[in-house]
Amino acid sequence: MVNNVKVEQVEIIEEHVNELSDLLIKVIEDDASIGFLPPLQFSAAKKYWMNVLNPEVLLFVAKINNQIVGSVQLHLCTKQNGGHRAEIAKLMTHPNYRRNGIGRSLMKKAEERAKQEGRSLLVLDTREGDPSNLLYSSIGYIQVGKIPYYAKSANGELHSTVLYYKFF
Numbered sequence: 001m002v003n004n005v006k007v008e009q010v011e012i013i014e015e016h017v018n019e020l021s022d023l024l025i026k027v028i029e030d031d032a033s034i035g036f037l038p039p040l041q042f043s044a045a046k047k048y049w050m051n052v053l054n055p056e057v058l059l060f061v062a063k064i065n066n067q068i069v070g071s072v073q074l075h076l077c078t079k080q081n082g083g084h085r086a087e088i089a090k091l092m093t094h095p096n097y098r099r100n101g102i103g104r105s106l107m108k109k110a111e112e113r114a115k116q117e118g119r120s121l122l123v124l125d126t127r128e129g130d131p132s133n134l135l136y137s138s139i140g141y142i143q144v145g146k147i148p149y150y151a152k153s154a155n156g157e158l159h160s161t162v163l164y165y166k167f168f
Contacts, residue, residue, distance in 0.1 A: 008063065020068060024040065031153070033153070070091075083118070084118070086122055088110055104135065124136065125162060126161065147160060
C-alpha cells in the first residue's frame with residue numbers, strides 16, 4: 001500500500017493534459033477497457049482530455065511525488081429526474097502503481113464529492129472479468145446485471161460489461 005498518495009480535483013486541464021494523456025495511453029496499452037483501443041496516439045489522447053471537463057464532469061487525479069498515477073471522473077446527472085445520481089467513469093491507475101490502493105482512494109474521493117453534490121446513487125460499469133470488479137464489490141457496489149457483447153477488445157473479441165450501483 002502506497003502511503004503518500006494525494007488525490008485532488010483537476011479544474012484546469014491544460015496544466016495536466018500531457019500527464020493525463022500519457023496515463024491514458026499506458027492503461028490502454030495494458031488492456032484497460034475504458035473506451036479506447038491500442039495503439040492510442042498521443043494526439044487522440046490529448047484531444048480526449050481537452051474535452052473532458054465541463055460543469056457536469058468532475059475529474060480527480062491521484063499523485064505520488066507530484067506525478068499523476070491515476071484518475072477517475074464523476075459525471076453528475078443533469079436530468080430533472082436524476083439530480084440524486086451520478087456516474088463513476090474511467091477509473092484508471094498507471095500499471096506500475098496498481099494494487100496499492102490508488103483506485104480505492106480515487107473512488108473514496110469521488111464518493112465524498114458525490115455526497116457533497118447531494119447525490120445518493122452512484123452507477124458504473126466495467127468489463128466482466130477485470131480486476132476492477134473486485135474493487136467495486138469490496139467497497140459496497142452491488143452488481144445488477146450484465147450486457148453481453150458490449151465492448152470490443154483490440155483483437156476484435158466482444159466482452160460483457162457489468163453494471164453496478166451504490167446507494168448512500
